[in-house]
Amino acid sequence: MTALTLSTSSAAALRADAVVVGVAKGAKSPVVAAGAEAVDKAFGGKLAAVLETLGATGAEGEVTKLPAASGLKAPVVLAVGLGEVPAKGDGYDAETLRRAAGAAARALSGSKKGAFALPIEDPAGATAVAEGALLGAYTYDKSNGNGGNAKDKDKKNNGPLAEVALVGGKPRDKAYKAAVERATALVAEINRARDLINTPSNLLNPAAFAAEAVAAAKEHGLKTEVLDEKALKKGGYGGILGVGQGSEAPPRLVRIAYTHPKAEKTLALVGKGITYDSGGISLKPAGHNETMKCDMSGAAAVFAAVVTAAKLGLRVNLTGWLALAENMPSGSATRPGDVLSMYGGKTVEVLNTDAEGRLVLADAITRAGEEKPDAIVDVATLTGAMVLALGNRTFGIMTNDEAFRTTLHEIAGEVGEQSWPMPLPDHLRKGIDSPVADLANMGERMGGGLVAGIFLKEFVADGITWGHLDIAGPAFNESGPFGYTPKGGTGAAVRTLVRLAERTAEGDLG
Ligand code: BES
Ligand code: MN
Ligand code: ZN
Numbered sequence: 001m002t003a004l005t006l007s008t009s010s011a012a013a014l015r016a017d018a019v020v021v022g023v024a025k026g027a028k029s030p031v032v033a034a035g036a037e038a039v040d041k042a043f044g045g046k047l048a049a050v051l052e053t054l055g056a057t058g059a060e061g062e063v064t065k066l067p068a069a070s071g072l073k074a075p076v077v078l079a080v081g082l083g084e085v086p087a088k089g090d091g092y093d094a095e096t097l098r099r100a101a102g103a104a105a106r107a108l109s110g111s112k113k114g115a116f117a118l119p120i121e122d123p124a125g126a127t128a129v130a131e132g133a134l135l136g137a138y139t140y141d142k143s144n145g146n147g148g149n150a151k152d153k154d155k156k157n158n159g160p161l162a163e164v165a166l167v168g169g170k171p172r173d174k175a176y177k178a179a180v181e182r183a184t185a186l187v188a189e190i191n192r193a194r195d196l197i198n199t200p201s202n203l204l205n206p207a208a209f210a211a212e213a214v215a216a217a218k219e220h221g222l223k224t225e226v227l228d229e230k231a232l233k234k235g236g237y238g239g240i241l242g243v244g245q246g247s248e249a250p251p252r253l254v255r256i257a258y259t260h261p262k263a264e265k266t267l268a269l270v271g272k273g274i275t276y277d278s279g280g281i282s283l284k285p286a287g288h289n290e291t292m293k294c295d296m297s298g299a300a301a302v303f304a305a306v307v308t309a310a311k312l313g314l315r316v317n318l319t320g321w322l323a324l325a326e327n328m329p330s331g332s333a334t335r336p337g338d339v340l341s342m343y344g345g346k347t348v349e350v351l352n353t354d355a356e357g358r359l360v361l362a363d364a365i366t367r368a369g370e371e372k373p374d375a376i377v378d379v380a381t382l383t384g385a386m387v388l389a390l391g392n393r394t395f396g397i398m399t400n401d402e403a404f405r406t407t408l409h410e411i412a413g414e415v416g417e418q419s420w421p422m423p424l425p426d427h428l429r430k431g432i433d434s435p436v437a438d439l440a441n442m443g444e445r446m447g448g449g450l451v452a453g454i455f456l457k458e459f460v461a462d463g464i465t466w467g468h469l470d471i472a473g474p475a476f477n478e479s480g481p482f483g484y485t486p487k488g489g490t491g492a493a494v495r496t497l498v499r500l501a502e503r504t505a506e507g508d509l510g
Helices: 037-042 047-053 094-107 123-137 174-198 206-220 229-235 238-244 292-312 357-370 384-390 402-414 426-432 448-457 494-505
Strands: 003-006 018-025 030-032 063-067 076-084 113-117 163-166 223-227 252-258 266-277 317-327 339-341 347-349 375-380 395-399 419-421 465-470
Touching (some): 018 037, 076 094, 174 206, 206 223, 206 252, 206 266, 223 229, 229 252, 357 448, 375 494, 384 395, 402 419, 426 448
Parallel strands (some): 018 113, 113 163, 266 317, 395 419
Antiparallel strands (some): 063 076
């Protein structure tokens, strides 16, 4: 991954391929942001005027590259738009800095080193710029996916910006150091999640995903337990088995646990890990299945969050549950109308084999609840309905506890993830009644995202606080990159989960 350092040099003296400065939208003309003083000086105090002449406005995400003036060690200045100048006394908010740093890092893809001289006022600002730059620098190495021919250079992209130097922080200050270390640890895991999501389904089946988890766990001193198809059968995991039984690649349930000796709380995180969702016998039509390698994004997010917590040594116990299966049609696949006996004994009539996420999650949520955690949060690319409701950049939050819903929404906002609280209306419950089983896996079409949430709620043990994040919209970016968000897997929800773990460790859940 891209390396990150806090530099002691000034933006003018630093050797780099480009020096990144911020430019904002002033009342009439663009305004150069704080942090760029040395660069502006090299331009004789006329950097804003030069940028305006080049057509820069300071609009968010805008990138303007210009040759550096003499006196600067870097040959190129890259001015990135910050949007409106903040009100007097206010600094730029963290998400603005994160996005700007991300856009700049993307524009420097293939370069060796970028010096980021953005307006950093405090350690939080440094974290934001660090996260944005490292997230924006991410590229998926296609050589993993072209049949293993890593030498085929034509199929490779430029590769990420290799090194980010942050200018304007305080390299010897503990808080700055910690801020940058946190960002580095977190983004490494988000980028690992992105790699897993982007890996084609023929190269990442449930067993391969489980092996990745076991390998990472070894490296970071985490405990893992992998239930293979035999163990799942023995344990009665009818949901996971029912979804996976049509595939040549058998399902897995992975438990990956981080514990801290002084932890007072335990969180269980449950991730939907459908390594490919064809829909099964209720086959998805063309146009709806091309991106379904992304259907394990919830499990990838959970995996990333647990490893990050371990790297940061958070004072909390975090247990990740990865419910891994491939949903395929075949002679052995579950049929619409079949009844599954779920883990814990409830029965479910499968009316639509494409509503498979809730089936694997139900088993994992029930299993997670047996350990009596203080809270369970599941993360899933669960419904197209949530995408219709909230669009491509916002995940839905559903819970069995209103205060927890508010807390999750606040936490997401704190770390710059867009989310929205959604209800679980009681009247939708009767829609999933079944004449032949305890429940059906499908109900009313209207409010389908909420119906899925109501289904999951049935599997949460009494007395346990539960949250459900439907990330079907933001998990995978099918359009062009923006800010720090690449095309493809985004790593949605990882930052929210890590912040939730931090807040739990701090004993501060609002
Ligand atoms: N994995 C899909 C949901 C999805 C849709 C994720 C778009 C990402 C982008 C899920 O398994 C699914 O197929 N859900 C069905 C449920 C329906 C059959 C009740 C849906 O949303 O159409
Ligand atoms: Mn599906
Ligand atoms: Zn799915």
